[in-house]
Amino acid sequence: MESSCVPPGFRFHPTDEELVGYYLKKKVGSERIDLDVIRDVDLYRIEPWDLQDRCRIRYEQQNDWYFFSHKDKKYPTGTRTNRATLAGFWKATGRDKAVHDKLRLIGMRKTLVFYKGRAPHGQKTDWIIHEYRLQTHPNAPPQARAQD
Amino acid sequence: MESSCVPPGFRFHPTDEELVGYYLKKKVGSERIDLDVIRDVDLYRIEPWDLQDRCRIRYEQQNDWYFFSHKDKKYPTGTRTNRATLAGFWKATGRDKAVHDKLRLIGMRKTLVFYKGRAPHGQKTDWIIHEYRLQTHPNAPPQARAQD
Numbered sequence: 001m002e003s004s005c006v007p008p009g010f011r012f013h014p015t016d017e018e019l020v021g022y023y024l025k026k027k028v029g030s031e032r033i034d035l036d037v038i039r040d041v042d043l044y045r046i047e048p049w050d051l052q053d054r055c056r057i058r059y060e061q062q063n064d065w066y067f068f069s070h071k072d073k074k075y076p077t078g079t080r081t082n083r084a085t086l087a088g089f090w091k092a093t094g095r096d097k098a099v100h101d102k103l104r105l106i107g108m109r110k111t112l113v114f115y116k117g118r119a120p121h122g123q124k125t126d127w128i129i130h131e132y133r134l135q136t137h138p139n140a141p142p143q144a145r146a147q148d
Numbered sequence: 149m150e151s152s153c154v155p156p157g158f159r160f161h162p163t164d165e166e167l168v169g170y171y172l173k174k175k176v177g178s179e180r181i182d183l184d185v186i187r188d189v190d191l192y193r194i195e196p197w198d199l200q201d202r203c204r205i206r207y208e209q210q211n212d213w214y215f216f217s218h219k220d221k222k223y224p225t226g227t228r229t230n231r232a233t234l235a236g237f238w239k240a241t242g243r244d245k246a247v248h249d250k251l252r253l254i255g256m257r258k259t260l261v262f263y264k265g266r267a268p269h270g271q272k273t274d275w276i277i278h279e280y281r282l283q284t285h286p287n288a289p290p291q292a293r294a295q296d
Contacts, residue, residue, distance in 0.1 A: 005153050007183045008170045009162030022156045035155045 005035050012037055012057050012066070016099045020107035020132050027068045036131060043069035047087050047111065048114050048127035089114040090129060099106075107135045153183050160185055160205050160214070167214075168255035168280050175216045176282060191217035195235050196262050196275035234245045236264040238277060247280065253285045 026033050039055045046054065050093040055065035083090040088091070099107040110131040115122030162171070174181050187203045194202065203213035231238040238260040247255040258279040263270030 005155070006158055007153070007181075007185070009160055009166045009185070010154055010158040011161045013159045013161070014157030014158055018157045033155075036157070037157070 006058075014066075016097075016109060017101050020099045020134065021101050023066075024068070024107065024132050024134060036061070037066060037077070039067045041069050043066045043067075044082065044085055045087055048125070050131075059089070064066075067071070087118050088114055088122060088125070091115055091119070091122075099135075105135050108133050151248070154206075157192055161212075164245075164257060164280070165249055165254070167255075168282065169249050171214075172216070172255065172280050172282060187215045189217050191215075191238075192230065192233055196273070196277075212216060213270075222270045231260070232267070236262055236270060237267050238262055239270075246248045247283075253283050256281050 017063040023033065023038050025031075026087075027038065028088050037057055041054055042053070051065045051067065052062070056062070091114075092110055093113050094111050097111075098105055099109055110133070112129045112131060114125045114129070116125060116126035117123055162222075165261065168183060170182040171181065171186050173179075185205055189199070189202055199208070199213045199215065203215050204210070209296075240257050240258055241261050246253055247257055254276075258281070260277045262273045262275035262277070264273060265271055
């Protein structure tokens with residue numbers, strides 16, 4: 001990340017609303033972001049433990065990593081999403097959470113857990129992703145994911 | 149605070165090292181700070197509960213407020229510091245904590261609690277200040293304080 005612009009003492013701690021309403025919206029629309037702290041990655045070609053280096057923000061001590069990835073289809077004609085990497089797979093957990101800008105619904109947040117191995121087996125890990133999608137474009141392919 | 153420069157999602161969560169080594173150093177030296185998020189106040193003329201409005205940073209939900217205040221002497225010739233406001237007074241608690249830039253000592257942090265009323269009496273409150281001073285200028289009059 002360019003260190004331009006952000007003064008000492010500021011940390012990237014975005015709200016869900018900022019992630020969806022500002023960053024994801026611009027990413028999906030291919031709009032320019034002045035200080036692009038959200039890395040583009042291919043989530044199906046990177047393991048969770050390699051995301052830290054890829055998504056480092058200046059000298060921050062991070063526990064969260066932010067990135068943008070396009071959704072991959074399991075089968076070209078289907079709607080099932082392929083969430084596997086080389087070492088494991090991402091599996092949804094819990095309920096999706098609505099993201100609002102004041103009262104307006106602008107997006108949804110899904111939580112996924114990483115399992116090592118191959119579905120339906122695999123060994124659960126502590127890696128969690130919050131996957132945000134725009135609600136206004138429910139069928140748009142691009143998606144952003146934030147690693148917690 | 150000018151909203152220039154800081155992109156969405158960034159919050160002011162400075163480390164002690166950043167407060168002392170960057171902000172306090174510049175304040176004491178009357179150097180220009182690009183994005184001056186540290187308000188100048190006269191701590192002896194403002195009550196703790198009035199600091200929130202005075203030290204607001206954009207639209208952040210803050211639990212800490214940051215400001216810079218010159219030290220006031222109780223007696224013109226003495227070294228005792230007058231820490232009283234109209235409604236009460238600030239009283240030191242615990243030990244001062246060293247602030248390092250890597251291995252180099254650059255400052256000290258004192259913790260003070262606000263009491264309503266007049267010393268030596270007064271009613272303790274939940275208001276706490278972390279008062280930072282430069283270690284390189286132990287006799288310099290200016291001081292910065294950060295409200296927690």
